[in-house]
Amino acid sequence: MRIDVVTIFPEYFSPLDLSLVGKARTTGLLDLRVHDLRDWATDRHRTVDDSPLGGGAGMVMRPDVWGQALDAILGSPTAPGTELIIPTPSGSPFTQRTAERLAAVPHLVVACGRYEGIDARVAEHYRAQGVAVTELSLGDYVLNGGEVAALVVVEAVARLLPGVVGNPESLVEESHGAAGLLEYPVYTRPPQWREHTVPPVLLSGHHGRIARWRRDQAFERTAALRPDLMRRLVPGDLDEHDRNLLAVLGWSVTDAGVVPGSETVAD
Numbered sequence: 001m002r003i004d005v006v007t008i009f010p011e012y013f014s015p016l017d018l019s020l021v022g023k024a025r026t027t028g029l030l031d032l033r034v035h036d037l038r039d040w041a042t043d044r045h046r047t048v049d050d051s052p053l054g055g056g057a058g059m060v061m062r063p064d065v066w067g068q069a070l071d072a073i074l075g076s077p078t079a080p081g082t083e084l085i086i087p088t089p090s091g092s093p094f095t096q097r098t099a100e101r102l103a104a105v106p107h108l109v110v111a112c113g114r115y116e117g118i119d120a121r122v123a124e125h126y127r128a129q130g131v132a133v134t135e136l137s138l139g140d141y142v143l144n145g146g147e148v149a150a151l152v153v154v155e156a157v158a159r160l161l162p163g164v165v166g167n168p169e170s171l172v173e174e175s176h177g178a179a180g181l182l183e184y185p186v187y188t189r190p191p192q193w194r195e196h197t198v199p200p201v202l203l204s205g206h207h208g209r210i211a212r213w214r215r216d217q218a219f220e221r222t223a224a225l226r227p228d229l230m231r232r233l234v235p236g237d238l239d240e241h242d243r244n245l246l247a248v249l250g251w252s253v254t255d256a257g258v259v260p261g262s263e264t265v266a267d
């Protein structure tokens with residue numbers, strides 16, 4: 001997979017030389033290139049911003065500079081299998097489903113905004129050219145720039161590429177996986193630490209009971225911490241044991257889905 005990141009702070013991306021992403025780059029699983037947007041500025045000061053038309057605070061990133069950079073990186077015409085990612089607080093939420101989808105895209109180009117953001121015509125222009133453009137938000141808060149968002153996207157996507165995480169099994173039961181649950185609590189040695197012991201079932205060596213306990217814990221955690229995720233559970237994925245546990249936790253499985261309490265759905 002190839003990922004190009006365009007930024008006015010290329011140094012921001014040095015952590016991507018470390019750990020699993022760094023290794024993926026060294027072994028060639030991930031071809032990550034970081035570009036300085038100012039290389040496409042045309043004046044002596046390498047200016048990339050200007051004041052907002054219509055007035056107001058702050059500065060806006062210029063479409064002409066972004067246009068030069070993106071034309072060069074996206075290519076003309078842009079090859080199929082290329083997607084332009086623009087981090088912005090007004091984008092659609094970046095989730096594990098988004099990461100899974102992007103992990104199957106051969107070439108991502110991430111455009112990091114700064115100041116008040118990138119002139120809106122940039123996204124509009126490349127969409128009109130037929131380029132897949134996705135505006136993504138990390139969450140409902142405002143960062144100073146798109147670099148942190150780009151780091152998040154690169155890491156979340158890269159770890160899904162085959163061969164990046166040593167044991168692919170470790171991706172299966174994670175939070176926000178296919179089951180739609182938070183992960184169960186995890187423990188390691190020593191089994192007794194200070195006044196805390198681990199749940200005895202984990203020392204039983206009984207794989208079936210351990211799997212059941214972990215699934216129960218995942219439901220309990222999800223119900224307690226993320227009721228919004230409970231509502232998205234798929235009834236067909238829930239066995240009788242799950243349904244009984246959900247009832248104890250205060251959730252009902254109805255034709256319309258999983259709902260709090262003993263709510264029933266009107267005809």
Ligand code: SAM
Binds near residue numbers: 118137
């Ligand atoms: N004026 C913009 C607004 O109110 O929507 C905020 C601009 S923000 C200060 C500068 C840049 O940070 C954005 O262009 C974007 O690249 C990035 N950014 C800030 N918050 C973000 C978020 N929640 N998700 C993704 N990117 C974000």
